[in-house]
Structure formats: C-alpha cells, structure tokens
Amino acid sequence: MQDQAHAPRGPGSDPSLLLVDDDEIFVTRLARAMEKRGFVSRTAVSVADALALIRDKPPAYAVIDLRLEDGNGLDVVEALRDLRPDARIIVLTGYGAIATAVAAVKMGATDYLAKPADANDVTSALLSDREALPPPPENPMSADRVRWEHIQRVYEQCDRNVSETARRLHMHRRTLQRILAKRGPR
Structure with missing residues (x-):
C-alpha cells in the first residue's frame, strides 16, 4: 500500500493516470517511472485504446501524445474532458509548435510539454498549482x-x-x- 504522504494530490486524491503514446517502449518506461511517484498507471498506444480506457474509468490524470498512428491525441483530450472535467491533462509531443499548444489548451489540456520530457517534467506539470506560474524551463528554446x-x-x-x-x-x-x-x- 502506498504511503499517503507520497501519493499525488489532485482531484479527489485519485492517483489514476492514463498514458497515451504510440511508442510502446517509451510509454511503458514512463508508466513505471510514474508508478514510483505514486500514480496508478494504465497505458494505451492508440486513440481507440485510450477512448476505451476513458469510457471504462476516466482517470484523474492523463499524459497524451498529440500524434498517434490512428488519429489525433486531441480527440482523447476532448473525450476525457467531457467525462471527467476535473482531470489534469498534459499533452506531450515531439512536434512542439505554438499553434498546437494553443489548440491543446483550448481543448482542455492543463499543460503542454515537448519531447523529450522525463518523468520529473511530467510529474511537475501534472501536480503544479493551476494558479501559480510554473518555474522557467531548464533549457528554454533558443x-x-x-x-x-x-x-x-x-x-x-x-x-x-x-x-x-x-x-x-x-x-x-x-x-x-x-x-x-x-x-x-x-
């Protein structure tokens, strides 16, 4: 059983996390790292898999890749936001363009991270205070x-x-x- 002091705090103290990325190795490794940080992870490698998991049990947290082989991660963001409005959703992508970030936030994402992002970056984004500005990035874009x-x-x-x-x-x-x-x- 997890120590409550190390469990993530969030919507209803629910540590459920959905990780969606078509890179199976990456998503498996990230799931293990997030479980060490107190999350209870489920993974999906496609939009269809993610939508099925969301319908089954909408998670409190989600990290969703933008470009998936069978569609757009924004469809997953929208479906999760409809079923669980209080979910903390991070859009993670290798194609970090400003227009995409704006679209993700308008669709209901809490934050947007460009790859490569590690488990510490993801955890900070998921657990950050919505009112406070996040700290400046360690390596900002040139x-x-x-x-x-x-x-x-x-x-x-x-x-x-x-x-x-x-x-x-x-x-x-x-x-x-x-x-x-x-x-x-x-």
Missing part, C-alpha cells in the same frame, strides 16, 4: 528554434504551400525552401 517553430506553424497553416508561406512571411521563396529543407535548430 531564438533560432522559436523562429523555426513560427515558420513551421505558418507553413502548416498554408497547407504546406511554400509560395503562400513565403508571401505571408514576407520572405523570398528560395530562402524559405532552404530553411524548410534543414532540420530545426535545438
């Missing part, structure tokens, strides 16, 4: 990365049309093509 994220967001909003994106960003099309051909800065 200015080059923020610029690259903005370009990627506009590019996606323009349906991946390079000419239209270049026009909206007031940028030469070839310059934009060179930027898009490179990997994003760290």
